[in-house]
Amino acid sequence: MAEAAEIISSDRIPAGLLPVVSALCAVSRDVARIIAKGPLAGALGAGVGENTDGDQQKALDVMADEMFMASLGATDIRFYASEEQEHVEELNPAGRYALAIDPLDGSSNIDVNVSVGTIFSIFEAVDDAEASFLRKAREQIAGGYVIYGPATALVVTFGDGTMMFTLDPESGRFILTEDRMRVRDTTNEFAINASNYRHWSKPVRAYIDDCLAGVTGPRDRNYNMRWVASLVAEAHRILSRGGVFLYPGDARPGYENGRLRMVYECAPIAFLIEQAGGKATDGHDPILDQGAGALHARTPFVFGPSEMVDRVATYHDLPEQ
Numbered sequence: 001m002a003e004a005a006e007i008i009s010s011d012r013i014p015a016g017l018l019p020v021v022s023a024l025c026a027v028s029r030d031v032a033r034i035i036a037k038g039p040l041a042g043a044l045g046a047g048v049g050e051n052t053d054g055d056q057q058k059a060l061d062v063m064a065d066e067m068f069m070a071s072l073g074a075t076d077i078r079f080y081a082s083e084e085q086e087h088v089e090e091l092n093p094a095g096r097y098a099l100a101i102d103p104l105d106g107s108s109n110i111d112v113n114v115s116v117g118t119i120f121s122i123f124e125a126v127d128d129a130e131a132s133f134l135r136k137a138r139e140q141i142a143g144g145y146v147i148y149g150p151a152t153a154l155v156v157t158f159g160d161g162t163m164m165f166t167l168d169p170e171s172g173r174f175i176l177t178e179d180r181m182r183v184r185d186t187t188n189e190f191a192i193n194a195s196n197y198r199h200w201s202k203p204v205r206a207y208i209d210d211c212l213a214g215v216t217g218p219r220d221r222n223y224n225m226r227w228v229a230s231l232v233a234e235a236h237r238i239l240s241r242g243g244v245f246l247y248p249g250d251a252r253p254g255y256e257n258g259r260l261r262m263v264y265e266c267a268p269i270a271f272l273i274e275q276a277g278g279k280a281t282d283g284h285d286p287i288l289d290q291g292a293g294a295l296h297a298r299t300p301f302v303f304g305p306s307e308m309v310d311r312v313a314t315y316h317d318l319p320e321q
């Protein structure tokens with residue numbers, strides 16, 4: 001098990017969840033150290049198989065999953081649902097909580113030394129393992145991510161604002177560096193994988209066309225575009241300086257509901273964004289008012305400042321033509 005991680009300003013974390021958050025921080029600190037070693041830690045980005053969803057698993061995906069699972073077993077986590085495991089695992093039968101995790105998000109970036117992350121969501125456990133996760137996302141009691149970037153940081157909410165704790169690599173401590181993050185509504189930036197343009201629905205194409213038209217189009221302002229292909233990095237940029245993110249459903253087989261998973265990607269990011277004053281929808285309806293029908297179910301995902309996210313919805317209300 002990872003050596004305990006000290007969290008400075010831990011009084012901002014509910015007492016019952018502190019051992020869980022502390023374990024998450026300890027493992028994240030160890031994952032950050034491995035990532036910082038890059039090729040010196042071995043072939044972290046090498047393909048080692050496929051998860052049950054058909055995604056290729058990288059060595060670091062599997063390593064991170066094993067590290068989190070081993071450490072959380074010693075806490076109050078009863079049920080553990082991971083992107084890398086087909087079924088829910090029972091860790092501590094006497095535990096009170098259910099934790100869903102994307103142990104390593106943005107794994108196509110491992111080999112190119114670009115930011116990746118870990119995303120997690122916590123519910124109070126109920127007796128049925130799957131039912132602990134297949135419920136309204138608004139019932140989450142905690143949601144967050146760790147970004148492994150030039151700096152490593154934990155961004156977390158317990159339903160009372162979105163906080164950032166930054167890892168001091170020298171002391172190994174996570175220190176509160178932002179008490180209440182707010183999503184700014186003044187940044188003209190959008191994030192979408194534009195290579196899928198031909199597969200998008202007409203409303204999504206129309207929205208992006210109008211952004212691209214800049215001052216010569218109906219929006220009457222110029223936009224900038226960013227795409228890291230790491231949801232955590234994208235969420236961190238939007239929480240830090242604004243902009244809107246879209247991963248819509250598209251016409252590719254298997255992408256009817258986009259690419260991102262409800263339980264351990266979209267629900268916790270939506271919780272963070274709402275708690276920072278922003279909005280997160282499936283293009284239309286709030287993510288937090290929805291629940292997944294299956295553990296690995298996908299959902300279209302749009303988030304950012306309310307005004308930008310609402311504008312995306314108005315395009316979806318337009319007739320297809």
Ligand SMILES: O=P(O)(O)OC[C@H]1O[C@](O)(COP(=O)(O)O)[C@@H](O)[C@@H]1O
Nearest residue numbers: 102104105106107108193229230231
């Ligand atoms: O390669 P695409 O289609 O642009 O998708 C990028 C998206 O896929 C993801 O990498 C999926 O997450 P995993 O790496 O955990 O599978 C997101 O982080 C990112 O937003």
Ligand SMILES: [Mg+2]
Nearest residue numbers: 102105106265
């Ligand atoms: Mg992911």
Ligand SMILES: [Mg+2]
Nearest residue numbers: 083102104105
């Ligand atoms: Mg992943």
